[in-house]
Amino acid sequence: MQNEPVVIQKTYDAPVEKIWKALTDINEIRKWYFNLAEFKAEPGFEFSFLAGHEGREFLHLCRVTTAVPNKKLSYTWRYDGFEGDSEVSFELFPEGEKTKLVLTHTGLETFPANNPDFQRSNFVMGWTHFVEVALNDYLRDGSGK
Structure with a gap:
């Protein structure tokens, strides 16, 4: 299960440019x-x-790997002082006046398995918060976090 990517999808009532x-x-x-x-x-x-x-x-160290405007943003995601390299991708799909976002975080299995901070469930919880709550609230009324 730890080697499965985290994938979170949400459709927002907002144009892809926003x-x-x-x-x-x-x-x-x-x-x-x-x-x-x-x-x-x-x-x-x-x-x-x-x-x-x-x-x-944790100090997060990231490097942008893909940036296709209004379509896809990806960057590496690792932690200073720890083994492991992963990648986070945000893909955008226009659906009329709405936009579907698909967040995918791959490479979680490269992080130390004996460290509870790097368990897949923590990534699921964190990304779900950002996609379902923080970004949703920001797009709706600008409140974010």
Whole structure:
């Protein structure tokens, strides 16, 4: 089960351009996602941030691998000081005035299996929150997190 990717899908009542902006504009990212110092939707761009849960924070190290405007954003996702490399992808599919987002996080099996912080269930919980709650609330009324 740990080697299965996390896949979260949601259809939003928003045009694809608005969701792309939420995923790629640093000012919008900070309203619903993580407090990144800088972000550019350009392959090769590297960014990092501190985040965690239950009082334990991890330095996340990421590098953009794919950026196709209004279609797909992907970046590597790893943790400083720990084994493992994974990738997160956001794919956007216009459906009239709505947009379906498919988030896929692959490579979870490369993280230390004996560390409970890296259990698949934690990734499912975190990504579900961002897709179902934070981004949804941000798109609806700008409140985000």
